[in-house]
Amino acid sequence: MSRRMTMIEAINDALDVTMGRDPAVVIMGEDVGYFGGVFRATAGLQKKYGKTRVFDTPISECGIIGVAVGMGAYGLRPVPEIQFADYIYPGLDQLVSEAARLRYRSAGEFIAPLTVRSPFGGGIFGGQTHSQSPEALFTHVAGLKTVIPSNPHDAKGLLIAAIEDNDPVIFFEPKRIYNGPFTGAYDRPVEPWNKHADSEVPEGYYTVPLGKARVVREGEAVTVLAYGTMVHVAHAVCLDKGVDAEVIDLRTLVPLDIETIRASVRKTGRCMIVHEATRTGGFGAELSALVQEHCFYDLEVPIERVTGFDTPYPHSLEWAYFPGAVRIGEALDRISKD
Amino acid sequence: MLLFPMKAWERIAVADFANQQPLALHVPEPKARPGVEPDWSGLTLPPAGAQPRPDETCAAAETWPLCTDLIRVLDEDGVAQGPWNPRLDAETLRTMLRNMALTRAFDERMFRGQRQGKTSFYMKCTGEEATSVAPAMALAADDMVFPSYRQQGILITRGYPLEDMINQIYSNKADKLKGRQLPIMYSARDYGFFTISGNLATQLPQAVGWAMASAISGDTRIAAAWVGEGSTAEGDFHSALTFATVYNAPVVLNVVNNQWAISSFSGFAGAERQTFAARAIGYGVAGLRVDGNDPLAVYAATRWAANRARSNAGSTLIEHFTYRAEGHSTSDDPSQYRSAQERSTWPLGDPIVRLKNHLIALGEWDENRQAAMDAELAEMVKAATRAAEANGVLGHGMHHPFHTMFEDVFETLPWHLREQSEQAMRERRIKWPDWRPEDGDEMP
Numbered sequence: 001m002s003r004r005m006t007m008i009e010a011i012n013d014a015l016d017v018t019m020g021r022d023p024a025v026v027i028m029g030e031d032v033g034y035f036g037g038v039f040r041a042t043a044g045l046q047k048k049y050g051k052t053r054v055f056d057t058p059i060s061e062c063g064i065i066g067v068a069v070g071m072g073a074y075g076l077r078p079v080p081e082i083q084f085a086d087y088i089y090p091g092l093d094q095l096v097s098e099a100a101r102l103r104y105r106s107a108g109e110f111i112a113p114l115t116v117r118s119p120f121g122g123g124i125f126g127g128q129t130h131s132q133s134p135e136a137l138f139t140h141v142a143g144l145k146t147v148i149p150s151n152p153h154d155a156k157g158l159l160i161a162a163i164e165d166n167d168p169v170i171f172f173e174p175k176r177i178y179n180g181p182f183t184g185a186y187d188r189p190v191e192p193w194n195k196h197a198d199s200e201v202p203e204g205y206y207t208v209p210l211g212k213a214r215v216v217r218e219g220e221a222v223t224v225l226a227y228g229t230m231v232h233v234a235h236a237v238c239l240d241k242g243v244d245a246e247v248i249d250l251r252t253l254v255p256l257d258i259e260t261i262r263a264s265v266r267k268t269g270r271c272m273i274v275h276e277a278t279r280t281g282g283f284g285a286e287l288s289a290l291v292q293e294h295c296f297y298d299l300e301v302p303i304e305r306v307t308g309f310d311t312p313y314p315h316s317l318e319w320a321y322f323p324g325a326v327r328i329g330e331a332l333d334r335i336s337k338d
Numbered sequence: 339m340l341l342f343p344m345k346a347w348e349r350i351a352v353a354d355f356a357n358q359q360p361l362a363l364h365v366p367e368p369k370a371r372p373g374v375e376p377d378w379s380g381l382t383l384p385p386a387g388a389q390p391r392p393d394e395t396c397a398a399a400e401t402w403p404l405c406t407d408l409i410r411v412l413d414e415d416g417v418a419q420g421p422w423n424p425r426l427d428a429e430t431l432r433t434m435l436r437n438m439a440l441t442r443a444f445d446e447r448m449f450r451g452q453r454q455g456k457t458s459f460y461m462k463c464t465g466e467e468a469t470s471v472a473p474a475m476a477l478a479a480d481d482m483v484f485p486s487y488r489q490q491g492i493l494i495t496r497g498y499p500l501e502d503m504i505n506q507i508y509s510n511k512a513d514k515l516k517g518r519q520l521p522i523m524y525s526a527r528d529y530g531f532f533t534i535s536g537n538l539a540t541q542l543p544q545a546v547g548w549a550m551a552s553a554i555s556g557d558t559r560i561a562a563a564w565v566g567e568g569s570t571a572e573g574d575f576h577s578a579l580t581f582a583t584v585y586n587a588p589v590v591l592n593v594v595n596n597q598w599a600i601s602s603f604s605g606f607a608g609a610e611r612q613t614f615a616a617r618a619i620g621y622g623v624a625g626l627r628v629d630g631n632d633p634l635a636v637y638a639a640t641r642w643a644a645n646r647a648r649s650n651a652g653s654t655l656i657e658h659f660t661y662r663a664e665g666h667s668t669s670d671d672p673s674q675y676r677s678a679q680e681r682s683t684w685p686l687g688d689p690i691v692r693l694k695n696h697l698i699a700l701g702e703w704d705e706n707r708q709a710a711m712d713a714e715l716a717e718m719v720k721a722a723t724r725a726a727e728a729n730g731v732l733g734h735g736m737h738h739p740f741h742t743m744f745e746d747v748f749e750t751l752p753w754h755l756r757e758q759s760e761q762a763m764r765e766r767r768i769k770w771p772d773w774r775p776e777d778g779d780e781m782p
Contacts, residue, residue: 026554052554058584063543063577070484070547070561073532076554078547090573097537098544104746106525106533107515111749143747166749211752255752 004194005201008178010152011041011117014159015079017205019049022077025163027054029064029081029117038083039119039178061091065116069098072112079163085120085172086132099168100143115162115169120148121229121276122313123176123186123322131313133228133277138170139253139286145169145210146253150177150231151198154251157208165210174228182229183236184324213257215264219246222270222335225261225287227251230323234274234306237328243336245272253283261287262294269300270335276323279307300338304331366605370677378685386410386632387420394642395651398624405615405625408659411634416695422638424476428702434475434633435693435703436711438467441491442690443715444500447723448507452521452668456731457507459521463488465663465681468633468689469594470564471495476640477562477590482552484532484545484563487522488594496529500722509737510730516738516745538569542578542591549589549647550581560647562590562640567614567657568599571607579621579655588647590640591623591655594630596662601675618655630660631686633693661686740766 005013019025027042033056036043046054057064061082068078082088088095099112122131138146147162147169149155155173162169176182180190181198193199216235221244226234231249238245246264250257265271271291273284284305291303306323314321370376389409392400411418418425426434445462452460463470470491477483483492493503502514506524509517515525525533532548535541545563552559565575570593582589593614597604607614618625624646628639636658643654661684665672697703730736744751744759751759766773 026551058577058580060577060580062573063546063581066540066543066574066577067547067550067581070544070549071551071554072547073544074482074548074551074555076551093537094540094543094574098535098540102533103749105515105519105523105535106527107518108746109525109527110533145748255748255754258753 001203002200003203004199005152005156006179006193006199007149007152007155007173008040010156010201011159011173012043012045013201014156014163015042015045016048018160018163019045019053021205024075024077025053025079026071026076027079027081028057028068030057030059030083032056032081037081039175041117041173042081061087061089062094065091065094065099068114068116069094069102069112072114073102073110077163078114080114080116082116082118084126084130085118085134086129088116088118088134092137095138095144095168095170096141100141103167104143111166112168113166115159115165115171117159117171117173119175119178120172121174121176122318123182123229125315125318126313127315128312131318133172133275133308135170135172135253136277136281136283136286139283143168145255146172147210147251148172148174148228148253149251150174150228150249151181151196152193152201153198154208154214154249156201157206158210158251160205161207161210164207169210172228176229177232181232184233184322186319186322186324208251210252211255211257213251213260214249215260216247216249217245219244220268221245222272222332223248223261223264223268224272224274225250226274227253228276230274230276233324234272234328237325237332240325241329241332243332256290258290258294261291265291265295266298269298271295271299272304272306272331272335274306274323274328276308278310279305280310282307301335304335306331366603366610368603368605368676370680372673372675372677374677376677376680376683378683381685383685384408384410386413387423389420389422391421391642394645395649396624398622398652399619401624401626402619405619405627406613408627408629409635409639410629410632411638412632412692412696416692416699418634418696422635424634424638424641426634426637428697428700430475431693431697431700432703434471434637435690435697436715437471437475437491437495438633438690438693439712440715440718441467441471441494443712443719444490444494444503447716447719448504449668451507451723456727457509457521458732459668460507461487461522461667462664463490465684465688466594466596466630466660467491468636469592469630469658469660472633472636473562473590473592473640476637477644478559480530481559481644482530482532482545482548482561484541484548484561485534486538486541486564486566486569486594487534487536488566489564490522490524493524493526493529493531496531498526498529498531500719501725504723504726505729508726508729508731510726510732511736511738512726512729513738516742539565539572539574541565542574543581545591546578546581546587546589549587550585553585553588558648560588560590560644562592562644564592564594566599567593567595567597567604567609568602568607570614570617579617579623582653583621583623586650586652588650589653590643590647591653593655593657594660595657596660598662598666598672598676600666600670603676613657615655615657624652624654625657626654627657627659629686630658631689631692633689634696659686
């Protein structure tokens with residue numbers, strides 16, 4: 001049994017399923033309780049599971065993450081929400097120095113099985129404080145897993161897997177595609193999820209394993225590595241330009257599915273990496289280095305990185321910042337040359 | 339149209355400026371630097387027994403007077419006074435004395451061991467023994483503690499094996515933390531002792547979270563945390579107090595005000611303006627300010643706060659007013675930044691001497707028994723040290739197997755860590771060509 005869902009509905013469903021299965025799962029965050037979250041991801045959950053399992057918190061990301069670490073040490077499985085990824089920085093010490101290293105420093109005596117959910121990415125006119133993609137800050141930290149879904153089916157399966165995982169997981173939800181996939185055509189009406197095959201979400205419990213990428217489209221000409229919103233954008237540009245691309249949705253950045261990447265680049269000999277985050281020190285740099293290390297002799301042309309610019313995310317010039325069809329198209333042209 | 343009001347505003351601003359004195363920045367400075375005789379006349383010490391003891395379930399605001407007062411039980415003659423006297427029997431008092439004396443004996447030996455090159459680092463708690471031993475005795479054995487780095491007295495009171503503490507300090511092959519942590523950053527889950535972080539004050543919101551989880555689960559255990567006065571300046575302190583009051587968390591938050599954060603005196607955490615206990619009231623949390631060198635007062639305050647938490651009446655912030663008699667750690671020389679006479683003239687005395695005098699005043703102890711106990715404890719620590727040294731000291735090769743460096747980063751080993759561990763093994767073979775993998779030294 002399955003039904004069509006938006007990404008928000010799929011995330012809500014994943015939370016519902018895990019809360020129903022495991023009384024140790026608790027949800028907390030700013031506005032997540034009675035109101036159900038500013039993006040409605042936790043709608044109805046407080047009513048169903050009670051105020052001590054789904055509750056609002058003070059506006060204190062340091063407190064939210066710190067308290068979640070303590071709850072994890074007790075034996076609960078907290079799923080804190082950080083309202084926007086841009087707000088996560090006050091909680092960084094608790095994530096980087098505490099959650100990420102609890103298992104290591106205590107030699108396994110204490111673990112931090114928390115899943116930090118947070119909407120991220122731009123494309124909704126959020127300005128510089130509601131648009132950031134800070135995934136590289138977390139992929140750089142030993143002991144954290146970073147997961148970014150691109151569709152309702154994966155969002156539910158990955159979130160259930162993340163909550164069940166005994167390591168701390170950063171779960172970034174691309175908010176531009178909460179209610180419909182986005183191909184980069186920002187001047188056209190939003191296409192709803194129910195017309196997209198990946199909005200078919202199985203009912204009840206299932207997982208999408210962490211650390212496994214998905215080949216969205218098989219192709220021979222070029223390998224495209226992307227995650228989140230950019231899977232859809234890059235895919236659309238390849239189709240528009242008639243490039244026989246192999247589009248890979250990474251889904252999990254750490255641990256990374258290097259096998260799928262290696263197999264694809266060995267086949268195509270060309271690799272384009274697309275992410276919305278700023279360029280310098282971005283996760284694309286890591287991907288580029290890995291492809292070079294693993295596939296140097298298979299590469300026919302230099303690796304291309306298509307990213308956001310190294311500026312804060314501007315409000316009025318949002319679509320000039322966004323790595324859309326023109327920027328991706330140019331890179332595709334370069335990489336497709338003999 | 340716009341010009342007139344701007345001109346008027348400018349005229350006013352210039353005129354005001356001419357009549358004002360220039361602003362001056364206040365940078366706190368301790369009263370006694372090296373070579374200066376300390377002057378304690380600014381420190382008002384109320385008499386023991388004079389502080390009222392409100393009901394444990396009182397409104398937080400009722401504890402306001404106790405936030406600027408100082409709860410004291412033992413007077414100058416070693417007699418227990420007033421409503422905070424916990425009325426402990428002689429056997430319990432002797433156990434408390436023994437735990438504090440053992441903590442001090444342990445510190446002495448480990449400090450010496452560091453100077454002898456057996457480990458890299460050590461931190462004593464000399465003079466502050468009461469602030470960990472007495473709370474550990476006042477809490478239930480299964481209450482969860484989130485210590486900072488100077489609460490070895492809790493582990494000792496809870497009966498954690500000295501040999502295991504020393505194995506950790508030596509980072510040897512028997513170290514339960516596999517040589518990963520700086521010496522004294524213990525972790526002892528079976529003893530309700532949370533893994534110590536080197537990042538300051540992070541344990542405070544974690545303790546609140548643990549307490550919230552206990553309440554969510556309908557448990558009866560409470561949490562307690564310790565932080566130095568210097569670290570109360572961290573944002574985590576504010577987060578912890580906010581969550582504690584919002585959810586009425588069953589937690590006891592201890593501020594050990596030992597006057598010094600390495601070389602920075604308590605003024606850099608705000609002590610020139612207000613006591614640390616006083617912060618509690620602003621959050622709507624109960625606050626107590628306690629003579630931290632009076633083990634009975636510390637015990638009584640902890641018991642009050644624990645009972646309050648256990649009856650769902652809320653959290654308590656306890657300031658333990660004490661003195662760090664030694665350096666911050668083996669890495670600093672306190673004679674470089676503070677008066678050498680501070681320790682000997684500290685008006686609140688020494689917690690071990692004060693409890694000893696109390697027991698003697700009760701006719702339950704004497705100097706001979708004290709000397710015999712000290713000798714016995716020194717011997718006990720020596721024996722534990724010898725046993726731990728058989729497992730190796732730092733830097734002599736008797737560490738955990740090589741591959742354990744890569745374990746516990748994640749629950750299972752991902753491919754990139756497997757690759758890096760193979761690199762580490764290769765490096766080892768290059769450095770020591772004769773080396774052969776011993777049991778457990780290769781990746782499983």
